[in-house]
Amino acid sequence: MWIRVAVAFLLISGTALQAEEIRWRTSLADGLKAARENHSLVYVQVVTEWCGYCRKLQADDYPRPEIKALLTQFVTVTIDGDRQPEVANGFKARGYPTLLVLQPDGTIIARIDGYPGPERLKQTLSQILSENKMAGLDPTPLSDQKNNSRKEEDSSPTSRDEEPSSIHPLDIALQAMQSKEFRKALDILNPFISESTSSNTEFALARFYRGMTLMELGQFEKARSDLDFASRRAPMPEQRESAAELLKKLNNAKLADKSPLKE
Template sequence: MVPFSKIRYFLALLLLIFTSEMTAEVWETSVETAFNKAKKEGRPIFIDVYADWCGYCKTLKKEIYPKKEVKQEMSKFVLLSLDGDRFPNLKKKYGVTGYPTLLFLDKNGSLTEKIAGMPDHKMVIRTLRSAYSKRDKEVSLLADLEKDPENNLLLLKAGEYYFEAKEFKKAADYFYRSFASEDPRMPENKHKALFNLGLSFSELKNWEKAIKTFSLYLDKFPTGHSKAALFYRGGAYSSLGKKPEAKEDLKKALELSSDPEEKKEIQDLLNRL
């Protein structure tokens, strides 16, 4: 017969092993999986953007992340580890220019905090706590808007928030309200709101409204983002099968562009018409 003390020790050991496995951090490697998980669970996202050749990135993973206090704070986040060189769009979106870069997002992918370069464990803990306190960015935005509903900057930020969350109908509503607002404090926001309204309609594949919005933008703000407005309006014309109008806009956008990659993208679109 096995002594009770040994059974109790064995059970305690099993519990310790089980608990360790349960509390071990799980690093996602798929952007889609991590973002879906964050939305489903209502948790913020922590992205470790690294490169295989980056020595500091390895130090972070071997020496900083395993620390008890760091792990405790990280457990509140959906963790995502990405080789930055394989995700150029993500680098561009969040302004990643070197490694390591740590990104802290709310559940809808809106950036709340960022660390560029090699931090110590205290900075990581401090930033994780700060990012977690901002995990309900949507709630705080809407609360601020309730107090000041005509504030065109807050309306613009709400539109940008929902655009990042891919809730384009909500984004369009807030961008329109920002543009239409009679708030005199920040009139410069009107051109941003109108341009982003056109982008929202493009994402919704509402090509007619996209064309009308970018046409209004080009009329009201001729010194604004004309090249981009022409490009997107040309794309909308193309989607409606209006090739002459599409070609005219895209040729104008091509003339205004000085970036080789951008010019190639526009030319490729023209060649397909």
């Protein structure tokens, strides 16, 4: 029992020695209030006590100096998905961890579903901080920020188009899948997978997404390889289980007339 309590303490309070500079709030309302007062963005992690990758984030990734330096520029909030299901459901958390960046009014400007790995997390946070004047700077009244932003846009009308997107390719692919734009998702996933240099977490997640996308497009034989890989290597247990279920359905289905997904 004490182990469970200790794990919960680390996840919820964030007071492990390695990450003591990061102040975790456990109330979303308090976090948004602090963000409005400090003109900051809000970093939210939706986690659970039993989630292995949530513990990995806390123990391995957040203590990294480069990630810690980025996170301390946000108001950080941790939500226990089991104890605060209304908040987790409000964010449509489909698995754990779910990571989000919010404006002080609660608007979601970035989202990562599942464990991102330290490099992807660092890339996402860095780009958000560089693209949003509300984070990483000394507090400035919002009216002044708007005026400064308007001046910069007038002096450099093309700068907005030249800024890199803070959205990771896998998140763009997931959004396309959720919008049933499966061809678009495939166009993103294919080069991402082919250009990956190692079978890391992102590679496995991309194979999982592509397997589901190929099934929706009726390319069942191509989907089989991705789903088999994802059933063994996808980063989250529920993703591995889902891939295994789809693979089983694919193997058992009569492919002549209809998609296994609709049986």
